[in-house]
Amino acid sequence: MMDLTNITKSYEMGNQVVHALRGVNMHVDEGEYVAIMGPSGSGKSTLMNIIGCLDVPTAGTYMLDGIDVSDMSDNDQARIRNQRIGFVFQQFNLLPRTSALKQVSLPLMYAGVPRSERNARAKESLTIVGLGDRTHHKPDELSGGQQQRVAVARALAVNPNIILADEPTGALDTKTGEELMEIFDQLHDDGITIVMITHDREVAERARRIVTLRDGLIVSDEQINHQKEVAS
Amino acid sequence: MNLTESFLTALDSLRANTLRSVLTMLGVIIGVGAVIGLVSIGNGVQQSVTADFEALGSNLLTIFTDRDNSGGYPSLTLGDVDALADPLNAPSISEVAASINRQQLVTWGNGEYNTSIVGVTANYLVVNNLTEFLAGDGLYQPDIDTAARVAVIGQEVATELFGEEFPVGQEIKIGDINYEVIGVLEEQGQAPGSNPDETVYIPITTAQQRLGVERTRRGEKAVDTITAVAASDEVIDAATEELTEVLRERHDIIFADEDDFRILSNASILDTIGNVLGLLTVFLGAIAGISLVVGGIGIMNIMLVSVTERTREIGIRKAIGALKRDILTQFLLESIVLSLVGGGIGIGLGYLISYLAEQFGDIPTFVSPQSIGLATGISITIGIVFGIFPAWRAASLRPIEALRYE
Known part of the structure; x- marks a missing residue:
């Protein structure tokens, strides 16, 4: 479903040109669970932005479900983000002073879903992440783990086929991080494609495939065998 | 996203920051209040003087020795x-x-x-x-x-x-x-x-x-x-x-x-007085109008600050699918709502000024429907004119940069 061919991305910083990606080729199938690893500056965030249609590559093509999205207008990209991709960020990125229900129904609002249906679907999403009883809480009334679960619920609200997670456990303690990963496992079992950036090897190993980037290039691409983990 | 949704979103944002919203409106409140109040005093004086002369009879001619x-x-x-x-x-x-x-x-x-x-x-x-x-x-x-x-x-x-x-x-x-x-x-x-x-x-x-x-x-x-x-x-x-x-x-x-005599007609005196008082009313209105413009600039100022302050929010909204248009409408509506609500409260303040002038200043006042219409029109215009720039700025933010903004 995702086909990245020879993707490069360079920025101008002052007089210097920074090459964040130097020709990335990657293919992700529907339903895959991929972790992207790499040190700071390896280009993994840039890659994530391109996959998430938040940014366009300098060169190369990115086909999403057979459609070339590497050269789309801002508005077309916004529609793709809205309808097919759910984002989960390290810092949760929830709107301040806004109830969980409203946060989650926001993408539905931008998708043009009528209000009553919106609220029902948002509530459903919150129930999936175990926050069915916290719909009217605002971010500052929720713990970090709960906030991140609201973010996941928001990502799920429009029934996207892709979840992109940028260091989703980065701001959580081990226990709540583990709870979040269980939700991700569940989503993976439901057939949703997940691409996740992480520093944490242990977290990355929850995925079925680990792609490692270094200096703007993919240096390794390994499948993970999960049989052994069941014991713990 | 339709206009009603944008409107409700704008209301939510304003309500989330009530104190700032009220302070922002203050300029428009005072401006509109001053316009309505002062023009009502001007109109009232004009009407009462006119009525006095008309009571004397507008067909009265007075002859003096010259x-x-x-x-x-x-x-x-x-x-x-x-x-x-x-x-x-x-x-x-x-x-x-x-x-x-x-x-x-x-x-x-x-x-x-x-x-x-x-x-x-x-x-x-x-x-x-x-x-x-x-x-x-x-x-x-x-x-x-x-x-x-x-x-x-x-x-x-x-x-x-x-x-x-x-x-x-x-x-x-x-x-x-x-x-x-x-x-x-x-x-x-x-x-x-x-x-x-x-x-x-x-x-x-x-x-x-x-x-x-x-x-x-x-x-x-x-x-x-x-x-x-x-x-x-x-x-x-x-x-x-x-x-x-x-x-x-x-x-x-x-x-x-x-x-060797002079003839003064009440009608011509009335005309002259009417002209002078009309001019006075326009003058008072213009002075008050200046404060309205200042109020509008106040709105623009706060809206610009608010766009910067809410850069991250704009990034989030864009990341989850808000179009440029959606952000533009939301911010524009916020400033229109601010100036309209401010205008509404200002009309109330205008009535209060006019009431106080009548009760304690013993000045006749009259709040004309035209001045209310004018104030409302000016409020909306202020909202649009001073809101469009901040709104455009918000809508033009790139989502990745906005998300990265601390």
Whole structure:
């Protein structure tokens, strides 16, 4: 479903040109669970932005479900983000002073879903992440783990086929991080494609495939065998 | 996303930061309040002055001596009055009255009151709408013919001199001569140019005998003012012409010479006053309008700060699918809502200013629907004009940069 061919991305910083990606080729199938690893500056965030249609590559093509999205207008990209991709960020990125229900129904609002249906679907999403009883809480009334679960619920609200997670456990303690990963496992079992950036090897190993980037290039691409983990 | 949704989103954002929203609105509130309040004072004064003049009769013509052209002598006489009252001479004039005005001390018992004594013809009180009496009656032709020593006094004069005593039938003194009070006028309120409440009216003939009379060049006894009533508003110009003709002929003024009198019509005075007060209202409104513009800049200022402050929020909204248009509408609506709500509260404040001015400043006020319409229009315009730039700035933010903003 995702086909990245020879993707490069360079920025101008002052007089210097920074090459964040130097020709990335990657293919992700529907339903895959991929972790992207790499040190700071390896280009993994840039890659994530391109996959998430938040940014366009300098060169190369990115086909999403057979459609070339590497050269789309801002508005077309916004529609793709809205309808097919759910984002989960390290810092949760929830709107301040806004109830969980409203946060989650926001993408539905931008998708043009009528209000009553919106609220029902948002509530459903919150129930999936175990926050069915916290719909009217605002971010500052929720713990970090709960906030991140609201973010996941928001990502799920429009029934996207892709979840992109940028260091989703980065701001959580081990226990709540583990709870979040269980939700991700569940989503993976439901057939949703997940691409996740992480520093944490242990977290990355929850995925079925680990792609490692270094200096703007993919240096390794390994499948993970999960049989052994069941014991713990 | 439709307009209703954008509107509700804008309301949510404003409510999430109520204090800032209210402070932002303050400029518009004060601006609109000032416009409505000041214009209401201007309108009110204009209306009340106009009403005063109209109560006097807009078809009233007042004739004075023009001493520059009369050799320094008064030029008007009771003979002139009789000539003008003749419909054969002046068909457009329905009534002619005359008066002599002096300032003198009036006494009764121990009380004294320095005020204006007006010698009048019998119809003077009627012509000037002074026909309501608290007690007694007005002056009649026999009083004039016999130069009777009688007086009709204003309500204020009665209170000053008599207090609780009943004035009618009492003898008051004006310069050593006794006058019998035969009537007390109802309270009239201030009228332009005179105050009937503080006036003593006596027969004009009596005034000519007792108050020291001026004489014309020919030695006739003079009067100060002639008041002519045009038969209707339409014939004011004709009446003015007839007046001029009759008086020039009676005063033997040759073609080359100027009139030795001046004619003022209430209608033209009203016009002039209306113009001046209208200008004053516009002036007050313009000054208040400046504060509205300042209020608008205040909105723009806060909206720009708010765009910067909410960069991350804008990034999030864009990441989850908000179009450029959605962000633009949301921020534009926020500023329109701010200025409209501010305008609404401002209208309330305007009413309050107008109410306070009336209650405590004793200034007549009138809040005109036009000024409310204008203020509302200006508020919306301010919202759009000063909101469009910040909104455009918000909508143009790139999502990745906005998300990265700390």
